Amino acid sequence: MKARDFMPNIFRTSVTSFINSLNTLTDCSFYDTEALTAKEFDYLAQKHTQEGAILVVHPSNAKAMGIVKYDDHKEFSENQDNNVHHYTIAGVGSSDVGAAALARNFADHYGQPVGAIVAGYGISDLLTEALGGWFALGKENRVLASDKQNKKKKNPKNKEKTKKLVAQSPDTQTLFKLLLDPDHSIKSLGGHSKGCLSIALALKALFEQGNKECLDRAKDINIITLGTVVELPEGFDRLYQFIGNIDWFGGINSRADLDKKLIHNAWHHLNTSMPMHMNVRKVLSENNL
Numbered sequence: 001m002k003a004r005d006f007m008p009n010i011f012r013t014s015v016t017s018f019i020n021s022l023n024t025l026t027d028c029s030f031y032d033t034e035a036l037t038a039k040e041f042d043y044l045a046q047k048h049t050q051e052g053a054i055l056v057v058h059p060s061n062a063k064a065m066g067i068v069k070y071d072d073h074k075e076f077s078e079n080q081d082n083n084v085h086h087y088t089i090a091g092v093g094s095s096d097v098g099a100a101a102l103a104r105n106f107a108d109h110y111g112q113p114v115g116a117i118v119a120g121y122g123i124s125d126l127l128t129e130a131l132g133g134w135f136a137l138g139k140e141n142r143v144l145a146s147d148k149q150n151k152k153k154k155n156p157k158n159k160e161k162t163k164k165l166v167a168q169s170p171d172t173q174t175l176f177k178l179l180l181d182p183d184h185s186i187k188s189l190g191g192h193s194k195g196c197l198s199i200a201l202a203l204k205a206l207f208e209q210g211n212k213e214c215l216d217r218a219k220d221i222n223i224i225t226l227g228t229v230v231e232l233p234e235g236f237d238r239l240y241q242f243i244g245n246i247d248w249f250g251g252i253n254s255r256a257d258l259d260k261k262l263i264h265n266a267w268h269h270l271n272t273s274m275p276m277h278m279n280v281r282k283v284l285s286e287n288n289l
Helices: 003-030 038-046 073-079 096-110 123-149 156-168 170-180 194-209 212-218 248-252 280-286
Strands: 054-057 067-070 086-089 114-117 188-192 222-226 239-244 261-263
Touching: 038 067, 038 096, 054 073, 054 096, 067 073, 073 170, 086 096, 086 170, 086 194, 096 114, 096 188, 096 280, 114 170, 156 170, 156 194, 170 194, 170 212, 188 194, 194 212, 194 222, 222 280, 239 248
Parallel strands: 086 114, 086 188, 188 222, 222 239, 239 261
Antiparallel strands: 054 067, 054 114
16 A cells, blocks of 8 residues: 555544544543443444434443444334333433443433433534534524413424424434334433433424324323423423533523422533532432432
């Protein structure tokens, strides 16, 4: 191989390695990555999956390798035995490591496997797609809140807009497909940061579609939001929202007028080894969720 052909490969490899390291650093800053084993951590950090993929995360010590990757809803549905009843979506800038760490917290609490819907590629899309989605979905949630407050009737244009937003958000699209799938019984949905807004958008799309059977199933799901307080469509009453009392970042896209529980001395991150964190397992346990 000639030097001129070799150098670009070195450069690409170096850049990819550098970005993966930044992804891992971001996830370690925001999520409880110590809940993952060294083997799981390395497996997730080596190669990131696409947005909208599903990681099935088992409770700690359940298996030597407690994480299984599925590229999309179709592959997940074809290979699963339908024993996953809890799902999570992590937030801005999170990649496989952050998604799995959040799901592991929920899996340890429930003692059951949790499906982590991957929301992004990490720091590589933090300032573009992730933050763009963060503010775009926040704006859409404010529209939903305004429509509910003013008791506006359903507008066909709004339905098309919601459909377009779901198509642009792979994690929301995967969740929407799961909500429509009669073969999957969902008991809880947990979101952090932008993940909360993705859950709200998927439920809004479901509400606007008007499928009574799917809506009735969805209304029995426990919706748990961490770090962002969101508006949901009418009828979703099993909603439990938590935000740190010093979390100004999550507060940017939160509905200040809605019921929520403030976590004392907590900011936006869930990493229990850092000060001013929100402890996910403690929140779930203390609130009987």
